Amino acid sequence: MGTQKEASLQISGMTCAACASKIEKGLAKIDGVSEANVNFAMEKTNVIYDPEQTDVQDFEAKIDKLGYNVIHEQQTFDISGMTCAACATKIEKKLSKMDGVSSATVNFAMENVSVEYDEGQVTVGDMMEGIRKLGYTLKPQQSREETVSRKDEEIRKQTGKFVFAAILTLPLLWTMVAHFEFTSFLYMPDMFMNPWVQLALAAPVQFFVGAQFYSGSYKALKNKSANMDVLIALGTTAAFFYSIFLGWEWYVTGQQGMPELYFETAAVIITLVLLGKLFEVRAKGRTSKAIEKLLGLQAKTARIIRNGEEMEVAIEEVLVGDTVMVRPGEKVPVDGMIHEGQSAMDESMITGESIPIDKKQGDEVIGSTINKNGLLKIEATKVGKDMALSQIVKVVEEAQGSKANVQRTVDKVSGIFVPVVVLVAIATFIVWYFMIDPGELRSALVPLITILVIACPCALGLATPTSIMAGTGRSAENGVLFKGGEHLESTRGVQTIVLDKTGTVTKGEPALTDVEVAPDFSEETVLAIVGAVEKNSEHPLAEAMVKGIEEKGIALREAEDFEALPGFGVRAVVGGEEVLVGTRKLMQKSSVTIGSADEEMSALEKEGKTAMLIAIGGTYAGMIAVADTVKETSKNAIERMHDLGLEVAMLTGDNQQTAEAIGKQVGIDRVIAEVVPEQKAEEIKKIQNQDKKVAMVGDGINDAPALAVADIGMAIGTGTDVAIEAADITLMRGDLHSVADSVQLSTKTFRNIRQNLFFAFFYNTASIPVAAAGLLAPWVAGAAMAFSSVSVVLNALRLQRLKLSR
Numbered sequence: 001m002g003t004q005k006e007a008s009l010q011i012s013g014m015t016c017a018a019c020a021s022k023i024e025k026g027l028a029k030i031d032g033v034s035e036a037n038v039n040f041a042m043e044k045t046n047v048i049y050d051p052e053q054t055d056v057q058d059f060e061a062k063i064d065k066l067g068y069n070v071i072h073e074q075q076t077f078d079i080s081g082m083t084c085a086a087c088a089t090k091i092e093k094k095l096s097k098m099d100g101v102s103s104a105t106v107n108f109a110m111e112n113v114s115v116e117y118d119e120g121q122v123t124v125g126d127m128m129e130g131i132r133k134l135g136y137t138l139k140p141q142q143s144r145e146e147t148v149s150r151k152d153e154e155i156r157k158q159t160g161k162f163v164f165a166a167i168l169t170l171p172l173l174w175t176m177v178a179h180f181e182f183t184s185f186l187y188m189p190d191m192f193m194n195p196w197v198q199l200a201l202a203a204p205v206q207f208f209v210g211a212q213f214y215s216g217s218y219k220a221l222k223n224k225s226a227n228m229d230v231l232i233a234l235g236t237t238a239a240f241f242y243s244i245f246l247g248w249e250w251y252v253t254g255q256q257g258m259p260e261l262y263f264e265t266a267a268v269i270i271t272l273v274l275l276g277k278l279f280e281v282r283a284k285g286r287t288s289k290a291i292e293k294l295l296g297l298q299a300k301t302a303r304i305i306r307n308g309e310e311m312e313v314a315i316e317e318v319l320v321g322d323t324v325m326v327r328p329g330e331k332v333p334v335d336g337m338i339h340e341g342q343s344a345m346d347e348s349m350i351t352g353e354s355i356p357i358d359k360k361q362g363d364e365v366i367g368s369t370i371n372k373n374g375l376l377k378i379e380a381t382k383v384g385k386d387m388a389l390s391q392i393v394k395v396v397e398e399a400q401g402s403k404a405n406v407q408r409t410v411d412k413v414s415g416i417f418v419p420v421v422v423l424v425a426i427a428t429f430i431v432w433y434f435m436i437d438p439g440e441l442r443s444a445l446v447p448l449i450t451i452l453v454i455a456c457p458c459a460l461g462l463a464t465p466t467s468i469m470a471g472t473g474r475s476a477e478n479g480v481l482f483k484g485g486e487h488l489e490s491t492r493g494v495q496t497i498v499l500d501k502t503g504t505v506t507k508g509e510p511a512l513t514d515v516e517v518a519p520d521f522s523e524e525t526v527l528a529i530v531g532a533v534e535k536n537s538e539h540p541l542a543e544a545m546v547k548g549i550e551e552k553g554i555a556l557r558e559a560e561d562f563e564a565l566p567g568f569g570v571r572a573v574v575g576g577e578e579v580l581v582g583t584r585k586l587m588q589k590s591s592v593t594i595g596s597a598d599e600e601m602s603a604l605e606k607e608g609k610t611a612m613l614i615a616i617g618g619t620y621a622g623m624i625a626v627a628d629t630v631k632e633t634s635k636n637a638i639e640r641m642h643d644l645g646l647e648v649a650m651l652t653g654d655n656q657q658t659a660e661a662i663g664k665q666v667g668i669d670r671v672i673a674e675v676v677p678e679q680k681a682e683e684i685k686k687i688q689n690q691d692k693k694v695a696m697v698g699d700g701i702n703d704a705p706a707l708a709v710a711d712i713g714m715a716i717g718t719g720t721d722v723a724i725e726a727a728d729i730t731l732m733r734g735d736l737h738s739v740a741d742s743v744q745l746s747t748k749t750f751r752n753i754r755q756n757l758f759f760a761f762f763y764n765t766a767s768i769p770v771a772a773a774g775l776l777a778p779w780v781a782g783a784a785m786a787f788s789s790v791s792v793v794l795n796a797l798r799l800q801r802l803k804l805s806r
Contacts, residue, residue, distance in 0.1 A: 004049070004050060007121055008045070011044065017040050019040070023045060026062050027047055032052070033059075035047070074114070075114075075141075076141040077113050078111060078138075079111050083216050084418075085460050087228075092113070162278055168204055169201075169264070169267040169268055175198070198247075199243070205270050206267065216229030216233075231418060231453065235448075239263075299332070299333040301315060302315055302322075303327075305324075318333060318380055318383050320381060325376070326377075335380070336365055336378035337365070338360065392476070413761070425448050446778060447771055451772060454771055462760070468749070480745060481731075483727070484728075487729060488746055490712065491729065494712055496646065498710070500652065504736070507630075509540070511547075513609055516623040517621065527554050528549075528556055530545065531549040533571075535556060541610060577616055578618065580615040581624070582613065593620060597613060604623075606661060608627055608665075630665055630666055633737055648667075654674070656674060659674075684709045688709075695710055696710035698714075741804050744805065752798065756795055763784075764788075
């Protein structure tokens with residue numbers, strides 16, 4: 001048996017001592033485990049095991065299989081010192097290998113790492129120390145204000161270094177430009193051609209401004225790895241010291257004219273890399289603009305009533321249960337319930353609905369929405385991080401920090417890219433020195449320097465995360481919240497969209513649609529009487545009728561002796577006459593002759609409407625119909641889905657006839673009706689078995705099983721906690737255009753990622769043969785390498801101006 005180790009895991013889901021015993025026995029059966037103790041009171045287990053036979057992942061898998069969960073801490077750390085994708089890969093590997101760390105995801109563009117770990121096995125201090133040994137600094141994530149301040153300070157520092165380097169490099173660049181025949185007319189002071197003057201200008205750039213590259217190289221090589229700093233340091237140092245050698249040779253031998261030196265090459269490369277980094281840092285800040293916009297929606301202060309006194313406090317000081325005053329035109333500071341007053345609320349910043357929504361006592365309001373008219377007293381129900389807006393910001397931040405699958409492949413490539421490039425550069429040097437131009441150091445050195453400089457993988461590390469950040473940010477602005485980069489990437493591959501009917505295709509509430517009146521009656525009279533009767537009923541269809549009648553401006557009359565007749569309808573007395581509203585059976589039972597109305601009623605029912613017959617004083621008076629009406633945007637949105645090449649199906653528990661009528665109305669390809677909620681997931685699986693990638697669109701509550709089974713689950717709603725938790729994508733706006741938007745955003749973002757990878761990876765690999773052939777000047781390589789990173793970030797920023805085809 002090898003060296004014994006001890007692991008401590010926090011467990012959730014245990015309800016009694018029998019659970020603890022069950023876990024203990026299960027862990028004890030794993031090969032390599034010598035002892036397992038579960039403390040039910042502390043919900044913790046300690047396992048002593050042989051790491052050569054088993055590991056913590058096996059314990060977690062066993063606990064999960066037994067029906068319990070291992071609790072992990074989740075924390076995001078800021079990282080300083082990263083210069084390229086190779087650094088990010090190295091940090092990720094180091095953290096992932098630490099005992100107790102379940103996962104570690106480094107985002108090079110955001111300069112942070114999200115770690116999931118068991119604090120019983122590893123501490124924040126352990127992780128910080130491990131990363132310090134690699135040569136980087138790991139700190140618990142700062143507040144957004146502190147991060148912005150740190151970024152601004154970094155920009156100021158880099159700008160100062162760049163200006164200093166540019167002032168010293170400009171005369172050296174001038175000497176290089178003057179070498180070309182077409183620039184021979186330019187004035188060149190002889191002093192600048194002197195090797196020692198060039199050395200004096202280049203040395204501060206090489207060793208003061210370029211100190212960061214030497215420091216980064218030392219740390220990387222000390223940990224047996226290589227990164228961008230190694231390539232820059234090797235290339236520029238070779239050029240710098242070879243120039244000193246040539247200058248010394250010129251001085252000792254007393255040669256005529258001036259030697260061809262490379263001081264300007266080293267200085268120009270360092271200066272251009274700094275310029276590229278400066279552009280990069282500035283542009284990276286713009287990719288998080290969406291979060292700043294979201295946070296800008298939030299009120300900064302709130303007016304609350306405590307101990308009978310009205311006071312204004314910072315938003316952070318509002319507590320659950322506080323009474324909050326909101327005057328007309330003000331933002332609602334927190335999520336809450338109206339305690340007193342009524343108003344129209346502008347919720348467009350959350351739901352995208354431009355029409356204000358009427359709210360009264362007992363209705364819920366969302367923080368950051370605007371109170372249009374009445375004075376409201378609101379009871380705070382959610383504050384701080386629990387608010388809907390905070391939840392939205394959290395989803396966007398997590399999505400921006402997550403990785404798409406393509407990024408994992410890129411990480412693997414960048415991890416080996418630098419060492420391979422160094423080997424290629426050395427091989428090129430050997431070939432030139434011994435075969436192409438034997439014994440000529442100058443000829444061999446130029447391609448060596450050029451390859452080292454042009455192959456830096458900075459752009460490779462930025463290609464995917466910058467697009468993910470810009471894409472998720474733009475999506476949030478359009479009311480589409482992707483839970484992670486992998487969902488943003490995979491949505492483009494969806495082939496079939498399955499829509500829930502109620503509340504998704506339709507409005508989710510019945511509305512008055514048709515009124516037919518018999519020849520001897522007037523519509524206004526009939527509706528006034530029907531409204532008087534139905535006002536006494538609590539049935540949703542009755543409420544829809546009353547609401548529709550009142551919207552027509554008809555005053556309701558008074559009804560007496562109201563009686564609900566389950567399965568038939570209702571009866572009452574209005575103005576001394578008996579009134580009946582209900583089914584065919586009710587009319588037959590009451591001996592009311594309806595004549596041709598039966599056919600008209602059947603026609604309405606074929607359209608998916610619920611029709612009711614009306615009799616006044618024993619005589620047929622007309623017919624009224626209600627239906628769950630289709631949203632105004634549904635038909636147009638489904639046309640957009642068809643234009644994107646998607647098949648659209650509808651899944652509903654309604655009867656086949658009603659479902660077919662709705663489907664035909666909006667242009668749905670396939671209708672699956674009379675399905676109970678538990679069967680919805682099975683229907684999704686049937687479509688998947690046809691080798692189709694399926695996205696399910698529902699309300700995020702009763703459709704949760706189907707959302708989970710689908711390849712992509714889309715919750716349509718107003719960003720409630722349940723909707724955000726249930727699905728891969730939350731569609732904040734209540735119409736189906738968001739479904740087409742999500743597919744478009746995914747397609748455009750992934751196309752942008754591919755363009756970035758072309759700028760980065762293919763550009764690098766294509767340039768190496770050109771450099772190896774000696775056809776590329778080192779300073780040109782430095783400029784190209786610096787601006788490849790800039791081009792990647794600027795290309796990603798195009799997503800922020802993306803217009804969707806509505």
